[in-house]
Amino acid sequence: MTTSTELKPQPSDRFTFGLWTVGNRGRDPFGDAVRPPLNPVTTVQRLSQLGAYGVTLHDNDLVPIDATPGERDRIVREFRQALADWNLKVPMVTVNLFYDPVFKDGALSSSVRSVRAYAVEKTQRAMDLGVELGAEIFVLWGGREGAEMDAARDAREGLRYYRESLNTLCEYIVRQGYSLKIALEPKPNEPRSDIYLPTVGSMLAFIQTLDRPDLVGVNPEVAHAKMAGLNPVHEVAQAIDAGKLFHIDLNDQRIGRFDQDLRFGSDDLKGTFYLVKLLEDSGYQGPLHFDAHAYRTEDPEGVWDFAAGCMRTYLIFREKVRRFYQDAEIQAALQEWQALCAEERPIRTAEDRQYWGAVGYRYERLDQLVNELILGLR
Numbered sequence: 001m002t003t004s005t006e007l008k009p010q011p012s013d014r015f016t017f018g019l020w021t022v023g024n025r026g027r028d029p030f031g032d033a034v035r036p037p038l039n040p041v042t043t044v045q046r047l048s049q050l051g052a053y054g055v056t057l058h059d060n061d062l063v064p065i066d067a068t069p070g071e072r073d074r075i076v077r078e079f080r081q082a083l084a085d086w087n088l089k090v091p092m093v094t095v096n097l098f099y100d101p102v103f104k105d106g107a108l109s110s111s112v113r114s115v116r117a118y119a120v121e122k123t124q125r126a127m128d129l130g131v132e133l134g135a136e137i138f139v140l141w142g143g144r145e146g147a148e149m150d151a152a153r154d155a156r157e158g159l160r161y162y163r164e165s166l167n168t169l170c171e172y173i174v175r176q177g178y179s180l181k182i183a184l185e186p187k188p189n190e191p192r193s194d195i196y197l198p199t200v201g202s203m204l205a206f207i208q209t210l211d212r213p214d215l216v217g218v219n220p221e222v223a224h225a226k227m228a229g230l231n232p233v234h235e236v237a238q239a240i241d242a243g244k245l246f247h248i249d250l251n252d253q254r255i256g257r258f259d260q261d262l263r264f265g266s267d268d269l270k271g272t273f274y275l276v277k278l279l280e281d282s283g284y285q286g287p288l289h290f291d292a293h294a295y296r297t298e299d300p301e302g303v304w305d306f307a308a309g310c311m312r313t314y315l316i317f318r319e320k321v322r323r324f325y326q327d328a329e330i331q332a333a334l335q336e337w338q339a340l341c342a343e344e345r346p347i348r349t350a351e352d353r354q355y356w357g358a359v360g361y362r363y364e365r366l367d368q369l370v371n372e373l374i375l376g377l378r
């Protein structure tokens with residue numbers, strides 16, 4: 001029987017949250033903010049008290065875009081002191097290339113040379129900040145890299161600009177002697193009608209066209225895969241199979257909706273179980289990052305209920321995975337299936353073909369057993 005202590009998050013669980021996730025103020029396209037801004041130092045304190053391992057950030061989550069060098073240094077100094085005081089890490093940093101109006105038609109893939117140059121420079125400064133804070137992963141979400149219409153720019157041109165920008169950033173990492181690796185984050189749409197490289201598969205293919213593919217991997221997100229009607233477990237499995245799962249964003253999402261960023265495991269229980277099983281079975285050792293936010297209905301205290309819920313849900317499903325391997329009936333069903341798969345009966349005659357066409361794989365029984373496990377009946 002699992003104890004409450006075993007479901008209490010520990011830094012060794014590697015759970016992380018972004019300043020923008022717990023700091024989300026509940027604003028949406030149809031309504032203004034319902035919660036006050038959250039001070040980064042307060043965020044560090046509360047996440048540490050909840051048992052998190054780390055905190056992540058966009059450059060401008062911490063340092064305002066128009067901050068002077070002196071203001072920037074003061075803010076970073078105070079933040080680093082809070083990290084030290086509360087023993088929290090910054091394993092990943094990213095860059096905001098989507099909010100400012102200058103990026104309204106793309107950043108690293110913009111057709112405007114000046115915009116691309118500014119986006120690269122801004123990203124390099126964000127990398128400097130990440131290294132200063134101890135980050136080893138730099139996530140790039142191309143939220144504005146795409147199009148609403150295709151008359152003005154050939155998509156091949158946009159991808160060429162994107163590639164050139166990424167090559168420049170990789171060379172910057174090498175030239176600076178940084179140990180950073182870049183994780184590209186796919187998403188099919190929103191805020192653009194169509195975002196370039198919308199899936200893990202398209203990202204993996206694009207990475208192989210870069211000058212330094214060894215420095216670049218992917219950052220799959222549950223919600224982004226489900227927005228495209230895809231199976232997040234299969235997306236993550238492909239990244240693992242390619243050796244390119246550098247980081248992961250955990251949340252939940254209803255298929256066919258806008259980017260909801262729901263609390264981890266709050267919608268798809270079976271999908272959540274199989275994702276946790278995949279991560280645990282594969283030995284993934286990177287951060288378990290919750291890129292989600294509290295419902296708009298919540299006050300500031302409800303935000304911490306949300307954060308605690310994300311971590312507790314992962315721990316619950318991790319325990320379910322352990323029980324999956326200890327459940328005698330589930331394991332017997334798996335062994336029966338494995339014995340069938342290992343059966344040596346070549347298909348040479350019509351009778352052989354009929355045999356394999358008629359044999360039952362007993363998936364119905366196994367699926368029901370897994371359902372009962374998830375529902376707490378096993």
